[in-house]
Amino acid sequence: MSQVDRIEINLYEYFRNENFVPGDSIPKEVELAEAMGVSRTAMREALTRFKTLGIIESKKNRGMSITQPDFFQNMNRILNPILLTKETMQDFFELRLVIEMGIVDLLFIRKTNDDLKKLENIIEKEEAAKSKSEKLKLDIEFHSTLYQISGNHTIERFQKILMPIFDYMNHDLHIRSQEENEDYISHRVLLKILENGTAEEFRMNMHKHLIQYFEQIK
Amino acid sequence: MSQVDRIEINLYEYFRNENFVPGDSIPKEVELAEAMGVSRTAMREALTRFKTLGIIESKKNRGMSITQPDFFQNMNRILNPILLTKETMQDFFELRLVIEMGIVDLLFIRKTNDDLKKLENIIEKEEAAKSKSEKLKLDIEFHSTLYQISGNHTIERFQKILMPIFDYMNHDLHIRSQEENEDYISHRVLLKILENGTAEEFRMNMHKHLIQYFEQIK
DNA sequence: TATCTATATATGTCGTACATATGTATATGT
DNA sequence: ACATATACATATGTACGACATATATAGATA
Known part of the structure; x- marks a missing residue:
């Protein structure tokens, strides 16, 4: 354990003991360094860790x-x-x-007419699309819109972050195309259930919609 | 944008262009600083950001x-x-x-007889428990075991991290006790479905099991 | 060949100095 | 009295040189 590690731990305890909340000022670098009997350089290194995690920020003067x-x-x-x-x-x-299956309850609680119209719009464009890349783009847009409808900002952002991983695995696993799925459930079917059906139905059909991905799990 | 911000961006690009993978050595601080025409101090600060995120590590000599x-x-x-x-x-x-509802498919794919025995064991202890705190502990253990059964290490760890948040919100929202739920679904019912039922049944009943939490969503 | 010692090395820490952005105080003009 | 410009103070940002420290390598010896 280096000295900077120890400083970091001391700082965490200090922040917790002082019950600092966002917006609170903390002592300046020089003061903190003196209080812990270390150089400003080592203190700065520990503080950089906190800045990297977004727990503190610093401004000149x-x-x-x-x-x-x-x-x-x-x-x-x-x-x-x-x-x-x-x-x-x-x-x-x-x-x-897991998230795609789990957000269904949120969808049914928070869907609005505008949301449903938006999905309808995407599906119309998808059904009219000629190229594979256009269809893919609209498929992504459909699912992203579901995340928006969930009304959970964190989950929505999480999905965006997970997208490149999902794409990477998609290519890595050579997942068969949706259209090859004989029990294929289209976005239009999902939308109809979202409009008039139940969460249970939606989940069953979403599972079928994603079956080629679920097949990869063992 | 500070100089250290720029150094950080340059480093990310450098690492990516070199296709560095875990285990690869990277040039030493002094070399990197010279290559970018900055002081070792500024370079160290940028490197500290990478260390904080666990992307690089450094060892003396x-x-x-x-x-x-x-x-x-x-x-x-x-x-x-x-x-x-x-x-x-x-x-x-x-x-x-969302995760609690979403892992059901993983449970049904990956459950083993040992898993089911373990759950049975927990339930027996829970049904025999006298104190509220003991029941709570076993409730947590039951759900944690489900996460283990999911066979997804990341989800399991995620749940552990989310536990304090869930507890905090649990207290904050004054969520009513499970036993007050007239459609109460016990762990034993869930186990029986996990043994002999379907994922759809399990989800429906898990939703009922967690209804007092779902009621908080609007 | 195995063990010990000396040397080299790259990160870790320190202290001093100066740069820089920004806030505050003061002086001046209308 | 209020607005504007200037001077000064301040705390973070950056640089440099020095030394400490843990660890790897090379060389010497038994």
């Missing part, structure tokens, strides 16, 4: 303050297929499916 | 190397109820429910 960490601040940097193991990639691939 | 970032490395530091807004807390509360 003004000093430093506590901020609201953003869960997704560095997520795209961490969730990089080149850096992760196959197992972790598979985990996130599955997590995406 | 050995230099630095690329590592596999751990998604959860700093998660408990970020997901601190004191630092997050009510909206974000609510989002994570819902995310927990």
Whole structure:
């Protein structure tokens, strides 16, 4: 354990003991360094860790303050297929499916007429699309809109972050096309259920809609 | 945009262009600083950001190397109820429910007889428990075991991280007790479905099991 | 060949100095 | 009295040189 590690731990305890909340000012670098009997350089290194996580921010002449960490601040940097193991990639691939099945209750609680119209619009464009890439784009747009309808900002952002992982695994696993699925459930069927059906029906059909992905799980 | 911000961006591009993967050595601090025409101090600060995210690690005399970032490395530091807004807390509360509903397919794919025995064991202890705190502990154990059965390490760890948030919201919202739920679905019913039923049945009943939480969503 | 010692090395820490952006105080003009 | 410009203060940002420290490698010895 290096000195900077120890400083970091001391800072966490100090922030917790002072019950600092976002917006609160914290002592300046020089004061903190003196209080802990270390050099300003080492203190700065520990503080950089906090800044990286979004827990504090610093401004010239003004000093430093506590901020609201953003869960997704560095997520795209961490969730990089080149850096992760196959197992972790598979985990996130599955997590995406889990969320897709899990948000159904949120959809049924929070859907609005405008939402349904928007989905209808996407489906019309999809049904008229000629090229494969256009259809893919609209498929993505359909699912992204479901996440918007969930009304959960965190889940919506999470899905966006997981998208490259999902694409990567999609290519890696050579997943067969949806249209090859003889029990194929289209977006239009899903929309009809979302309009007039139940969450249970929607889930059953979403599961079928995603069956080629679920087949990859063993 | 500070100089260190620019260095950070340059480093990300450099790492990507070199196709560095975990285990690869990267040039030493002094070389990197010289290559970018900055001081070692500024370079160290940028590198500290990478270390905080777990993307690189450094060892004395050995230099630095690329590592596999751990998604959860700093998660408990970020997901601190004191630092997050009510909206974000609510989002994570819902995310927990979404995952609880969404892992059902994984459960049915990956359950083993040992898993079912383990659940049976927990339920027996729960049914024999006298105190409220003991029942609560076993309730948590039951759900945690479901996450283990999912066979998805990331989801399992995610649930552990989300637990304090869920508890915090549980207290904050004064959620009524499960036993007050007239359509109460016990763990034993859920286990029986897991043994002999379908994923659809399990979801329907899990939804009822968690209804007092779902009632909080609007 | 195995063990010990000396040396080299790259990160970790320190102290000093200066740069820079920004806030505050003061002086001046209308 | 109010508006504007200037000077000064301030805390973070950056640089440099020095030294500490843990660890790897090379060389010497038994």
